[in-house]
Amino acid sequence: MTTSTEGPPARERVPGQGSDFARLSRRINEAGLMKRRPGYYTLRFTLVGLAFVLGWVLFFAVGESWWQLAVAVVLAASFGQLALLAHDLAHCQVFTKRRPTDIGGLLVGNLGIGMSYGWWMNKHTRHHANPNHEELDPDVAPDILVWSQEQAREAKGLALFVGRHQGKIFFPLLTLEGFNLHVSGLRALRQPYLKRRWAEGGLMFAHFGAYLAAIFLTLPVGMGIAFLLMHQAVFGVYLGSMFAPNHKGMPTLRGDDRPDFLRKQVLTSRNVKGSWFINNLMGGLNYQIEHHLFPSMPSPHLGKAQVIVREFCAELDVPYHETGLIQSWREALRHLEEVGAPIRERAAATADA
Secondary structure (H helix, E strand, O other): OEEOOOOOOOOOOOOOOOHHHHHHHHHHHHOOOOOOOHHHHHHHHHHHHHHHHHHHHHHHHHOOOOOHHHHHHHHHHHHHHHHHHHHHHHOOOOOOOHHHHHHHHHHHHHHHHOOOHHHHHHHHHHHHHOOOEOOOOHHHOOOOOOOOHHHHHOOOHHHHHHHHHHHHHHHHHHOOHHHHHHHHHHHHOOOOOOOOHHHHHHHHHHHHHHHHHHHHHHOOHHHHHHHHHHHHHHHHHHHHHHHHHHOOOOEEEOOOOOOOHHHHHHHOOOEEOOOHHHHHHOOOOOOHHHHHHOOOOOHHHHHHHHHHHHHHHHHHOOOOOEEOHHHHHHHHHHHHHHHOHHHHHHHHHHHHO
């Protein structure tokens, strides 16, 4: 492993599960933690849906006013919560059957927030199968940022430019993540793996049309652009704040470096210590280790599963990393700055020459 630094549809069969994971899985099932929670998700969908609707009601009530920038922040939070619901749907945490899961994902993801549910499923599946593997996990591909010094030494193009100071500019870059989500979804419409191309595209364009019409038929152009930028920037930062602390700065894998299933998921993941606020802010993803081990586990059960998983890891002497939210960001940002060192050294050598 090299030091560096967010799954598949739930219920997936994981090849090569060792006896350690099988024993842990029995304990989890005996505790009843894989059972569905329809009441919980009914309440959660209702509350998030109400927040989404009330956000837009507030938008139209405020009208032509710079207070709309505050409304943009409120709506960004509701978009982030919708993204979390799309995540739980993708993992079959809500429904056991594929059809209602896919319908829910398309409505929440494509229509609700303008994200391609199929594109995200494809990407997230590969992440869960090989978390933090530099050649197999798309979340640690060196497209813009580099996640290990090996990637930094091989960096080209934009990654070579950004990687010099990536720890310092990581948060500003997150403001673009909402836009990236939309653009990546539109690009995916041309990919052969997308099964429901017309449904995905139709729902996304319906979202974009309604979204832009609401903004620019209600607000003057300048104010509308300011609202759009604020909304998408805060949405992007919220997405990054939910997903980045879970793996960034944890060990990465390369080549044939592939431990067994349990160790692969535990060693590459970081938990963020929970509280009622953190649990709801991150939608349970603060229990990232447990989520990666049991992706189809309903999110309200993850805290109970943590007790079992942490004790089991202690029995096996498997490192289990958990820290506070602020410290998780410190670790991730420090790591980003450290792995960018080869790029800075290369730039310094070029300048001296």
